[in-house]
Amino acid sequence: MGDVAMTVPVIRAFVHQNPGVKITVVSRPFFQPFFDEIPNVSFFAVDVKGRHSGFFGLVRLYSDLKKLNIDAVADLHNVLRSIVVRNLFALSGKKVAHTDKGRADKRALTRAENKIFEPVKSMLERHVETFKKLDFFVDLDNPIFPEKAILSADILKVSSEKETLKWIGIAPFAQYDSKVYPLDLMQKVVDDLAKNQTYKIFLFGGGKKEIAQLNILATTKENVIVVAGKLSFEQELQLISNLDIMLSMDSGNAHIAAMLGVNVITLWGATHPYAGFKPFNQPMENCLVSDREKYPLLPTSVYGNKKVVGYEDVMRTISVQKIISSIQSHLA
DSSP states (O other): OHHHHTTHHHHHHHHHHOTTOOEEEEEOGGGGGGTTTSTTEEEEEOOTTTTTOHHHHHHHHHHHHHTTTOOEEEESSOSHHHHHHHHHHHHTTOEEEEOOOOHHHHHHHHOSSSOOOSOOOOHHHHHHHHHHHTTOOOOOSSOOOOOOOOOOHHHHHHHOOOTTOEEEEEEOOOSSGGGSOOHHHHHHHHHHHHTOTTEEEEEOOOSHHHHHHHHHHHTTOTTEEEOTTTSOHHHHHHHHTTOSEEEEESSHHHHHHHHTTOEEEEEESSSOGGGTTOOTTOOGGGEEEOOTTTSTTOOOOSSSOOOOTTOTTGGGGSOHHHHHHHHHHHHO
């Protein structure tokens, strides 16, 4: 989800700076709401479990896309499926380009020995370069964001009217445990923020286990609302667009909030913003990282899927007070 969300600011900039070009985004149907508000963008939903499953399904996908009279292909994903499809277009004479994910640079950043602790090129910059290979100019320096969504009656049943309150989103989960701030400390963050009655806090997540944990975080606090399981994905996007700030792990919710122009505070454990996944248009001081003096092998992973013995508690070096102060500084 985060990978797809990081393409949105680039595509939004592209269509504003190249108004005579139509883009067709090819992705899973779940992600269509990301692109609904961008002009000159159509969405083609891939049926990865049905019509477009397997190698021959990819050939059918190519055949389906060919009917759209596509002139060029920008492969922003660069995985096996997209490589097959883009190569079929290349064989038919179409111009193609793909995003270089910089795997060698990321390995150098995360390896234990001879680590090169320097920021690598961001994925957003890499996507811009992909369009430049196709001779299209894209500049991200002056981003355009969508208007805050008008909240429907169904959303307002969950959120109530904003009025003069400051709305804080908290997304405390991630795909891998190494990227999740300890829930006992997150409870302290929520409890402290909830003491301020001018704040309303929305908790985001998904699945029964996460919802149960969110309900514990929200217990007895009237100004803390569990959003998970109560709204559709599209409705969650609309609610997020109205937040004053989002607190997130290194996860998809951070990139969703950033693509909507919301300030984002991110917490980093085994991973690090130097790996190229800092949320769009967010300053480095919004990225609260674990202590590298105490844990010098950090970052140990690009995506958080690698575990290092003795590094299970790295995120405990990010203090509760630092998180609260960072949030409050944006709401002052």
